[in-house]
Amino acid sequence: MKKDFIERIIENTQKGIVPKAEDLKLIFGCDDKALSPLYERARETAFSVYSDNVFVRGLIEITSFCKNDCLYCGLRRSNKEAQRYRIKEEDIFEICKIGYEKGFRTFVLQGGEDGYFGDEILVPLIEKIKSAFKNVAVTLSLGERTKESYKNLFNAGADRYLLRHETADSKHYKKLHPKDMSYENRKRCLYDLKEIGYQTGCGLMVGSPYQTEESLYKDLVFIKEFYPEMVGIGPFIPHKKTPFKDFEKGSVKKTLIMLALVRILVPKALLPATTALKTADGNGLLKGILSGANVIMPNLTPDEYRTKYEIYDGKTTSDKKCIKEYLENIDNELNKIGRRLNMSRGDYKK
Numbered sequence: 001m002k003k004d005f006i007e008r009i010i011e012n013t014q015k016g017i018v019p020k021a022e023d024l025k026l027i028f029g030c031d032d033k034a035l036s037p038l039y040e041r042a043r044e045t046a047f048s049v050y051s052d053n054v055f056v057r058g059l060i061e062i063t064s065f066c067k068n069d070c071l072y073c074g075l076r077r078s079n080k081e082a083q084r085y086r087i088k089e090e091d092i093f094e095i096c097k098i099g100y101e102k103g104f105r106t107f108v109l110q111g112g113e114d115g116y117f118g119d120e121i122l123v124p125l126i127e128k129i130k131s132a133f134k135n136v137a138v139t140l141s142l143g144e145r146t147k148e149s150y151k152n153l154f155n156a157g158a159d160r161y162l163l164r165h166e167t168a169d170s171k172h173y174k175k176l177h178p179k180d181m182s183y184e185n186r187k188r189c190l191y192d193l194k195e196i197g198y199q200t201g202c203g204l205m206v207g208s209p210y211q212t213e214e215s216l217y218k219d220l221v222f223i224k225e226f227y228p229e230m231v232g233i234g235p236f237i238p239h240k241k242t243p244f245k246d247f248e249k250g251s252v253k254k255t256l257i258m259l260a261l262v263r264i265l266v267p268k269a270l271l272p273a274t275t276a277l278k279t280a281d282g283n284g285l286l287k288g289i290l291s292g293a294n295v296i297m298p299n300l301t302p303d304e305y306r307t308k309y310e311i312y313d314g315k316t317t318s319d320k321k322c323i324k325e326y327l328e329n330i331d332n333e334l335n336k337i338g339r340r341l342n343m344s345r346g347d348y349k350k
């Protein structure tokens with residue numbers, strides 16, 4: 001019975017029929033044995049498009065300043081105890097240089113919405129990175145900006161942009177964000193990015209406060225319609241200095257199920273096994289890959305800043321020691337499940 005149910009869900013999802021809220025509830029209630037065909041189909045789907053490759057992105061957390069006040073995030077401006085830093089342009093370039101020598105071919109410049117990083121700073125930085133290093137992709141993850149700014153950064157050479165939609169339910173969006181932010185503007189940004197020509201990533205936290213199966217259904221419908229090139233999915237993890245400090249963290253299992261459904265719905269998407277997943281579960285990285293993820297994002301942020309980029313409690317820093325050794329270890333683990341690390345740019349397959 002459960003087996004037929006999961007088979008039907010897989011078949012429908014593959015046809016683009018998104019599981020309704022009540023079905024999502026039932027899927028979440030299934031045990032691992034019943035769910036295994038779902039994960040298996042997600043893995044097969046990733047394999048059919050990207051073969052055994054797991055792509056590597058070097059993450060650089062360039063600023064912990066943020067003008068926004070999202071209720072879930074430790075970097076929200078109301079958190080007066082957050083330690084703020086911003087990495088100078090020259091230093092960001094140097095971090096890319098070290099990363100390049102270690103084989104990284106995608107750099108993700110991520111940060112809070114920090115007015116310092118205007119186009120006048122970012123355009124020359126992106127141009128410098130793109131001209132100094134061959135076959136490199138630059139991904140930006142710097143929040144909401146004007147269409148004009150997105151265009152300027154794209155023209156400077158940025159290839160990809162990550163902007164999680166957070167939730168596709170506008171009422172839910174309001175509960176997670178201050179009054180001056182809206183789902184409508186978020187969507188505007190995402191559609192602008194896509195129109196400009198970026199490989200565009202949306203995404204969500206699983207288990208964020210006030211999330212329901214209905215809102216997760218809306219997320220899947222949005223993802224199907226928007227058809228992003230990338231999707232970041234991780235569990236919500238509370239941060240002690242936010243209004244959501246007493247909420248429970250998101251379920252790893254539900255996160256893996258959402259990952260698998262997104263993989264089947266958007267077969268060519270590049271899906272990271274996120275840091276939050278790794279933080280919530282020591283084996284999160286491999287579990288993510290086994291549920292259809294095909295990207296990892298090791299952190300290249302220098303130690304002196306890294307602990308200050310605290311978007312949630314206990315954010316893992318395990319990949320900080322020797323990056324070469326860290327990658328070798330992951331590659332070994334991946335080999336056991338028929339996957340291997342791929343250090344190339346790893347673009348979306350058109």
Ligand code: 5AD
Nearest residue numbers: 072073164205235236237276311312
């Ligand atoms: N738990 C998990 N993920 C979080 N993010 C922000 N705060 C948290 C949290 N407490 C995610 C959001 C955001 C990205 C930068 O990190 O989805 O888009």
